[in-house]
Amino acid sequence: MSTTEARPYAGSRVHRVEDDRLLTGRGTYVDDVQLPGMLHACFVRSPFPRAAIRGIDIEAALAVPGVHHVFTAADLNPGVHEQWHTSVGPQSPETPRPPLADDEARFVGDPVALVVADSRYIAEDAAELVDVDYEPLTPVVDYETAIDNPELVHQAHGSNVIGSMAGRPPEKLADAFGGAAHVVAETIHQQAYAAVPMECRGIVVDHTPATGDVTVHAATQAPHEVRGFCARLLGIPEERVRVVMRDVGGGFGQKVVVQRDEMCIMLAGLQVAAPLKWVEDRRENLLAGGQARCEHAEAKIAFDADGAIRAAQIDYVSDCGAYPSPWPVTSSAAVGMLFPGPYRVPRATFSITNVYTNNVGRAPYRGPWQFESLAREVLLDIAAREMGVDPVDLRRRNLIRRDELPFTNPNGMPYDNISPIETFEQALGMLGYEAFRKEQASAREQGRHLGVGIANYVEPSTPGYGYYANESASIRVTPAGRVEVSVPGGSSGNSVETTVVQLTADELGLDIGDVDVVSGDTAVAGFGAGAAGSRSGSMTAGAVHDTAAILRAQILAVAARRLGGAPDDVELVRSRARLRDDPSVAVTLAEVAALAAEGGDDLEASATYTADNSIIWVNATHVCTCEVDVATGQVTLLRYIVSEDCGPMINPNVVEGQIAGGAVQGIGGVLYEHLAHDEDGNPITTTFMDYLLPTATEIPVIEYGHIETPSPGPGGYKGVGEGGAIGAPPAVVNAVADSLAPFGVKITRLPLTPAAIAGLLA
């Protein structure tokens, strides 16, 4: 990885352009938007997991001074014209989503009424006075028994099964499993946890009745998705809707889709004679922001006597709550299809089933299908112990090697441009695997329990189909000679502004200080699908490349006129156009801009990049070591190594930051985080005293290794946003299990709280 004179910025650790404003308190998050006369919304939410709504008395709430409206389903729900996400399309069998609960509340936190007042304080006061006549009904709490539960979450759906999908009939693999030297089979559970961005969800809807314009300020990862959704929801032309996202305080998937709460604010925004703001508090976010994970599978892998994998099968079920968004079957199918992972698995099949419960709905979260890696890698370690072989040897025996690529896995996933064995060997080398085994052995003699866990994965990034296939950019040279790039996405922690500036400066031969970026405003930028699917970096690279190529020709034509010669004789270096043969003959970009202004030349270009590849594959290896205190069940992580292949890096700081953030979310998911409810369906982790995020005291130093296999996409780049959260959970589980191997403990259920570990050892 090195920069070049011609492209000095891509690959270098340049300072982020986002940082100055964010470090000085000058960012603009949605709650920072203050508009004249703006009103504030607060939801009345169901305290019951399931209850019939017999009536709502709003009089006392309406009587509170400063209260403008109290909306119920009868007021808002008829305003719905259409409700579907562009990314999913109108044909998807989505769950019917009433903006406000009408006849029935279906989870604790279900929005039942909406109070609009002069301030959030007043709105909260009044919300407490809304008197809802609930008739509690028997909830469907346990997703594992929901399929056969006679109580139905959605009566009209006729079943608690949302959908299911399956690969080839399992009988076709009967001979592979029947004749195997060894079969490992376990049921593995992952608890509910969630994205939990530090900024909760929020939206401001500013409707101008005179023109019919609607401006939406949104905490979103995908402003164009919000725009299209809002226009369809309200039944107004899309060009009347402008969505602005300036700074977003993290999303991790939760802010990709428009949920029911935001729909309510859009609908109420048309009825309120003022801009309307809703910013949820943390309790609401943990109640109603959506759950992720909460799933289990029966998984099995068959081996030959020499440890070669013969076949793999996974039968997966997930809790999707009452209102999953979007339809969860597609991302669950990926659990099945990716279960073989980066291994030479000749035969496989899967089934997946998604069920409704009276829990909060499933929402997207970083690596939504990551259960495939958790199940596979945990199973491989259990198999290694059962077979009496080293888990490293078992993996090395089966990892796909470069000369086998392209390799289509038995479920049809066409892997290419990956390096599973290389990241694996690099990570083990960084650890010093043999030395660690010796250290572990001597520690055991002293009664200390160290362990090492390894996980490999291969991940589809940068989806290149449908809605996700396109990304636009516009670049212009201003008359003053600055270069302004407009892109559809915006800052949500992904450093996309810095990425754009680096790429543009390289494409056009500019000094990086001459480039400005305008982002996150649908009125300014063309279409793009936003930050999802680990796509921002690689798709933005395509958009900037294609657009810059047009603008470059325009700049060279103007410069050539001044310098003498043909455009081909001119090159752009560090914001100067100069003759290739005689670099002393040069003109600054500012002079080119002035010439263009004089001559009426156009120095502005827009283009949309359309992906050439339906998937860009990424792979990585996570290696973790830990010590377990067998008296208390406390896990201390010692070293954490990630070797990944995301192709060339645009900015190593950004890449490593994404990896670390994802890995720590995965660590949290194994050891600390649990979006829990009691047996009656009441959430019990609705504050940060109960929902435990990792802090600086628990987290090890993360060490990075990079392997660089270029993708076939623009710049050879790959997506790197989600992988950390995929690789970390199995690496941590395997490290804990390895620590406890002398006790014959088998870990198949998360989270690994001290109590859970103590329970395993009891």
Next chain:
Amino acid sequence: MGEVDVEVRVNGEVRRATVEPRVTLADFLRERCRLTGTHLGCEHGVCGACTVLLDGEAVRSCLVLAVQAQGADVTTIEGIAPADGELSTVQRAFRDCHGLQCGFCTPGFVVSVTAFLREHPQPDDREIREALSGNLCRCTGYQGILEAVRQAADQGVGA
């Protein structure tokens, strides 16, 4: 509800307002003073995003009422950088070390670290981790933040 007059010196400037006694210092700063750099991540005193300096001490402004700050000196993230417009040593260290991504938790970290390094100018790594344990970040995995505090300490910000 009766309202109360408060006068607080915020980033060196006297700010007066009439507020309900229940209004938090965070909301006073954000809504009355229009200083929106102080962020609210939990409103129950765990995440640390709303940390400000109250008479030099780091406090969670979601757990302090505006009326409790009567007559006090408050420094928010907007008042951390020196007057010349450059970043402070702590802010610069966060930028240098990729100690922020989405930036939402960042003001709380910068203010907390500024106070911590004044009290502990030469912290060891364990003290740094302990000092940061009251601030939550969901983007960085704390890696760049830990490096940033080390850099700021080594550059003698607390001296």
